[in-house]
Amino acid sequence: MTTSLSPEDTVTATAALGTLIRGHRFRIGLTQQELADLSTISVRAIRDLEKGKAQRPRTDTVRLIADALRLGPRARTALEEASRRGHRGGAGARHFAAERPAPPVPLHPLIERDAEATVLAEELRSGAERLITVVGLSGVGKTRLALEAAARLHDAGFPVLWHTAPGAVADALPACDDRSAALTADCALLLYGEGEADDLVAEVSGALGDRPVLLVLDGVDAALLDFPRLTRLLRELPGLRVLVTADAPWNVPGERLFLLSPLEAPDPTAGVRPDAPAARFLLSRLRHVRPDVVPDERVLTDIAWVSHRLDGHPLALSAAASWLTVCDLATLRGIVESDPAPLLDHLADGRSGSRLRERVAHTLAALPEGHRRLIAALCDADDQEFVLDDVVRLTGMPLPYCGRAVRDLLVSGVIRSSTDTGRSAFRVLGVVRAVAGDLTATSTSASA
Template sequence: MRCAGNLPAETTSFVGRRRELGEAARLLGVSRLVTVTGPGGVGKSRLALRAAAAVRGLFPDGAWLVEASGVQDPSLLGHAVLEALLLADSTVRPAAEVLVERLRDREVLLVLDGCEHLVDACAELVDVLLRGVPGLRVLATSRQELRTGGEHLLDLPPLPVRPSPAGGAAGGPPGGGGAAGGGTGRRDGDAVALFADRAAAVAGGFRLTPENEAAVAAVCRRVDGIPLAVELAAGRLRTLSLEQVAERLDDRFRLLTGGARTALPRHRTLRTAVGWSHELCTPQERLLWARLAVFADGFDLDAAEYVCPGGGIAAEDVLELLGELVAKSVVVREASDGVAGGARYRMLDTLREYGAGWLRSLGEEGVIRRRHRDWYLGLATWGEVEWFSARQAETGERTRLAHPNLRAALDFCLTQPGEEQVALHLAATLWFYWVGCGHLGEGRVWLDRALATAPGATAARAKALWVTGYMATLQGDLERARPMLEECRRQALDTGDDLALAYAVHRQGCAALVGDDPARAAELFEEALWHYEKLGELNSNVLMAMFELGVAALFLGETDTAGHWLERLREVCEEFGEQWAYAYCLYGTAYAAWLAGDVRTARREARECVRLNHLFRDLVGTVLGLELLALLATEPGADGSPGDLREARVLQGAAHRIWQAVGIPLFGSHHFRAPHDECAARARAGLSRPVSAEAFREGTGLDLDAAVARALDGPGPRGAVRRGGRGPRTPGGLPARGRG
């Protein structure tokens, strides 16, 4: 059975560290917080992942990796943890509070990797989580301790190099250390074994022999057995002999020592090793290395070719230079799943930091970061355009892969004077990702920050206002949404910005709809659609106005009007291949079909609604469909079999859990809540209170993927009693409808 979690598979063999692995397992048995400390390049991340993989079977809810190194803003650390744990949350609540709530009854191992640059934020978050989640254990890696209560430290030293009695490597038979490669299985020869393993990978004819073992040991000793340095040295065997490696390393070792006397020797040694690798690069390769350091995480060739040329590097040279950096193990080529384009690349954190230092020393940091920002602004702008097409899923995935770099671009805009309008524009342009791909909470963080820095009446601010108001509405936060949308409307009228006016009116209609005023909502939607048609505006937002007008008509009992707008929406979606708004259209048609007594059509449309929304990770659309499927579960089957009230309560429990990641359940709206209340009333009429409560609890235990699978495929064999039928109507419930 596959264990839960997201620990990555190892791509190279793990060498040595048997004692440290055993100690890590022991400490995790006695402490809820274990921090692996040591210098950069010593192998903290690799050891933590191997240790986590060894013990993850003890954690029923899985072992999960959070790469803290990709987060630069401390306020987003909690959001990164939520994202890694697949606990999408779009509320305005602090992420730490949400994590405690969602993990409280779980037994989880959290691997928090790369904490040193956010050590205070990591310490604070870990302290809150450990206090609030009894079943949580944390395995952190950091160059310095977190200094929070109950922390146990595992200081990771460099790999040992077998001492030589007469200036060479000692002989002797291999031991049982489990090291890979050659004849140095003894634990005190782990560095030599690592060199042999990596050298064999890059130079196919290399093998450790009695004749070369002394030279290998000498190289390993000169880099103090630090794994990154050992691997870099082994990588040089692509182009140099072992003797040349030893000679050149000896030169650079002497040349590059002499850092701060107060620095730890192993820190100076790592800089020597990385500096030596840097010296072996050509001037163009070194320059590309420095410029690539602006990427917060993975990047693709197109991004590198835009950001890095100029001043010594031609655009057409980037591909070849990047290939050389991959060959020199400075850049890692990642496997591509083919969903969003070609190969992707990334640098190890230590190498990226080294490159960033060179970039600063060259005086190019500001220029390259601005170019980086421009690329990701372009990616967001094109993504907004592409969202209204048959390529929506690809656009969402491409934006997801760019998420860490988009954060870096937004952070640059918000910390550089004069960039405030760009910050507004970028944060607002990403509405399709914040809303359509389940990131309402983080989107609100960026937009609130951007709005606070640029209070002047500009087109960028107008867009940011309606986008933020829209997201606040979806969270049920009408107290915040309404004044923002009214400010946008007033500014649009004052400045003659007809497009902003259309969007402001449209989103005011959304606020009226979830605020239980469907008549006013319908008026506003009709006005917005009139503006859109006059301006020639047609995109996914316009399609959502058609959906929302259709739903408002359903709430008013105007089924013909609803049918007209939902059919119009379906036609446009089919014409342009649009899937996201189409998923919402399916919710509307499923709702209308249920009202008309066509249960079979309602089930089919609602299931497809859930499937498509889940594809985009749109929590709002997913949970609306789930609520409707819960109600439909109470209906008799096509064969006359009774409805399944217990399964309906399971689905309601699953929906309840998802609502906690969105905001106020069912937006706090009486009209949107009507299917939920009808379903609950039927369950009360046909189930005992203990059975109903137990089924609801079962549903709250399902994560998002499991809840969707349950809704689409039904429960597994459990011998549940199926009871059925229509229970009593709730007061002020759904409009009258036919029976099928």
């Protein structure tokens, strides 16, 4: 991971003297009067410096303030440089704050996730939740949901710092702002265990002022993040909100777990529902590939069955729709009902298909051995749905263990809730069944 500016240069480029002093003062919990007493400088001088009225203080004044704030070498250097820049520094910081860094621009419209986006954006905007981790199986739409929530907060006045983890698929157009990119990279580096929290607090305060800020960490491995460092940032930057998208939860205090399930795809046996979210999503993808197809009763029935068999998983539905360039919808439905595994390869973008297989296989491999055995047993069962009693019967374990196991599988995204029968039932996702079958076949072949 590289940045266009070092942490020291970023502070120099974006932070005015007054905002640096205020940020450091807030960090250690001093009032203006207390800082004045410790530095032997008048409280009026402190107030004028923080408001930007005194742009070029004496060198001794800066030294006394740095001593009172107990600054380290790097933070002290940044403060001295800001005092030398004078008016230029203040203007740069105000200009940077006024621009409000924006999130990336999504490449595809949001379909059937408005309710989730509304809840997510409101919880972050209000400050009811300051750390939210969106989890779900790869390809379920976590990044697209985060983009929508970030866009809504940006419209509400939030600067948005967006970090995409190395190796994650960036299905969006990045914002062209080197200054915000450098600041975002510094935040990410700190949470990965590099850099100094003192400098970053001052950097964010200097660049963005006192307004609320959204930091998005997209596609990260939460196990690699440093929670104590995040705790300090949340404590010293009261306006900071953090939104994480990951395959697994962070499992830290204060984390709001937001489980993103596949789109609703009801069983067509009880009647075709063209308005079902998964059916509407697949129809939108079908129109991209085959705009000539008329959504008559037969087409809508086939769409409903394909959506149901693929459990409303957005990336699986998109991959299946790409096959309509080489086959008709009725043939596609037949393939899905017999063996959906080949359809996981997106014809227009082979990387997405292979990534889906790899990520699902990775998720299955990361499950505890007992959970993997349970998934295998559920895949072998004749009934597509199962209830908690079935888990008790298959595992021979007590109810509390089985309840936790089902919750773990829900959080990992390999199963989903089912309301087809009106009871508390669950289904193993079709994409999981396909990949689990591939893994079983490979294992059997290797052992032979």
